[in-house]
Amino acid sequence: MYQYQYGFIGSGNMAEAFVRGILQKSATQPQQVLCCDIDPRRLEALAQAFPGIATTNDLADMNACRILLLCVKPAQIAAVCEKLHGLLSSEEHILISVAAGIPMAVLQRHLPGRKVVRAMPNTPALVGAGATGYCVDSTLSESRRREVQELFEAVGVAFELEEKQLDVVTALSGGGPAYICLVTEALADAGVRLGLSRSVAQALAAQTLLGTGSMILQTGEHPAVLREKVCSPGGTTIEGICALEMAAVRGAFAEAVAAAYDKAKLLGEVYNG
Ligand SMILES: NC(=O)C1=CN([C@@H]2O[C@H](COP(=O)(O)OP(=O)(O)OC[C@H]3O[C@@H](n4cnc5c(N)ncnc54)[C@H](O)[C@@H]3O)[C@@H](O)[C@H]2O)C=CC1
Numbered sequence: 380m381y382q383y384q385y386g387f388i389g390s391g392n393m394a395e396a397f398v399r400g401i402l403q404k405s406a407t408q409p410q411q412v413l414c415c416d417i418d419p420r421r422l423e424a425l426a427q428a429f430p431g432i433a434t435t436n437d438l439a440d441m442n443a444c445r446i447l448l449l450c451v452k453p454a455q456i457a458a459v460c461e462k463l464h465g466l467l468s469s470e471e472h473i474l475i476s477v478a479a480g481i482p483m484a485v486l487q488r489h490l491p492g493r494k495v496v497r498a499m500p501n502t503p504a505l506v507g508a509g510a511t512g513y514c515v516d517s518t519l520s521e522s523r524r525r526e527v528q529e530l531f532e533a534v535g536v537a538f539e540l541e542e543k544q545l546d547v548v549t550a551l552s553g554g555g556p557a558y559i560c561l562v563t564e565a566l567a568d569a570g571v572r573l574g575l576s577r578s579v580a581q582a583l584a585a586q587t588l589l590g591t592g593s594m595i596l597q598t599g600e601h602p603a604v605l606r607e608k609v610c611s612p613g614g615t616t617i618e619g620i621c622a623l624e625m626a627a628v629r630g631a632f633a634e635a636v637a638a639a640y641d642k643a644k645l646l647g648e649v650y651n652g
């Protein structure tokens with residue numbers, strides 16, 4: 380019935396991460412993907428990066444997509460939804476907004492009677508290692524919910540949550556890759572300062588983050604237990620941990636996530652009118 384399985388409205392950073400992830404990590408073929416953007420340079424870049432996908436600057440073409448991912452900035456969501464609503468001929472499309480802070484109520488108001496999902500993915504979807512929290516509206520059947528779960532699981536892990544938790548997800552894992560990149564950069568700089576080449580320092584730092592994340596997930600151990608295994612009594616690492624505690628790194632992360640959470644809530648208030 381639908382020509383395309385997935386349609387992306389707004390084909391910037393987040394959409395690109397999804398397209399790459401689903402093409403590499405799921406059975407989706409390029410011919411099943413349609414990307415829409417108002418910026419022709421974005422469409423050219425995506426068509427070059429992913430041969431075989433279709434592109435358009437006409438929102439009306441999105442009627443041919445089974446699942447639509449709204450990947451525009453929060454400020455554009457209302458206008459795009461209103462326009463889209465008049466262009467969709469079936470009530471069976473699933474519309475997934477990934478916009479930070481935008482509540483279900485706003486999506487439902489601009490897309491009355493349609494099957495809407497509010498999601499917060501993150502950019503590691505690009506390499507099939509994303510983390511997504513999402514909530515669905517009550518009109519989605521069990522099988523349609525599974526379609527949504529399968530999409531997000533194709534590019535990482537996914538949790539169906541209550542809507543009130545999504546601003547926290549936004550602050551923690553949605554923006555998390557930025558925090559982790561900053562930590563990676565800081566570790567690499569520290570190695571360069573002490574004489575390692577940039578390339579070796581960055582590879583060591585990134586692999587250490589990747590390996591530690593995998594170890595936490597695969598062992599299921601509390602991170603404190605794994606940390607303890609690295610800190611030999613009277614050894615080197617406990618000196619480093621002590622320096623981090625003196626610099627209040629835990630508090631800094633708590634503040635970072637709280638600041639992003641406050642901003643997500645504010646966006647919701649602003650766009651909910
Ligand atoms: N970048 C990230 O790490 C994450 C972003 N998000 C959410 O994803 C959404 C998009 O963010 P990014 O991809 O980072 O932004 P971006 O700026 O890279 O991409 C947005 C794209 O939308 C296009 N656009 C603007 N108005 C349009 C319209 N009327 N019709 C079609 N296309 C239009 C722009 O030309 C641009 O290419 C935001 O709502 C953000 O909150 C969610 C999770 C993570």
Ligand SMILES: O=C(O)[C@@H]1CCC=N1
Binds near residue numbers: 479549553554
């Ligand atoms: O910074 C932002 O607003 C978006 C949402 C989560 C990641 N990027």
